[in-house]
Amino acid sequence: MFQYKVYILILGNLANKTNFRSYVSFHSNCAILFSMKQKYFIDSHKALTGLVVLLMIAIYNQWTNTTAWLYLALHGTYGILWVLKSNIFPDKSWEQEISWGYGLVNLVALSLYWISPWLIISQSVHVPAWYLGMCVSLYIFGIFFHFTTDMQKYIALKLQPAHLITTGMATHCRNMNYFGELFLLHYATQNSMLN
Secondary structure, three states: OOOEEEEEEEOOEEEEEOOOOOOOOOOOOEEEEEEEEHHHHHHHHHHHHHHHHHHHHHHOOOOOOHHHHHHHHHHHHHHHHHHHHHHHOOOHHHOOEEEHHHHHHHHHHHHHHHHHHHHHHHOOOOOOHHHHHHHHHHHHHHHHHHHHHHHHHHHHHHHOOOOOOOOHHHOOOOOHHHHHHHHHHHHHHHHHHOO
16 A cells, blocks of 8 residues: 655664565664655545544534535545545656655645635635535536546556647646646635635
8 A cells, every 4th residue: 555665774874675564673773764655645635634624514513504515525525536546547746755754744735725614614604505506516627627637647648658748638738637626726715715
């Protein structure tokens, strides 16, 4: 599942073990430093989003807030879909090894996405039905553009590595996946700002 690199610092000598399951003898003069692929920090955050939003609903007792539940459904589903996407057609840019310190910085930065649900839930925001419908539409279009483009990129680069993709979703724009993410960000931020 997770691929770790374990670095053992023994009196200034650096020994590199490529798999966490490798036998490591522990001594009082050893310091263990871990590194992990960036995708695991991102995937962990995305997977936790639904639980965090549900916890916010519980803390603020917003069990009857339709806007909060819709946000949970959309953003929680997005987190699960992201983890599935990451395992089915992963993005190579997230495969690099990073330190735990940098990984924690990633987690803190990604946690800024939880400001929108916090605003919705803590301020008991209730938006009109037409606006909720618009948010669902933005979400669906965002998921389509984001995931379709990422899948095309994964398959195209697998078939022709280091090749510029100029067909399909990349015919008119090279970054349709980011365009899709902008749709997703828009539904989240606008949903929390309308009150």
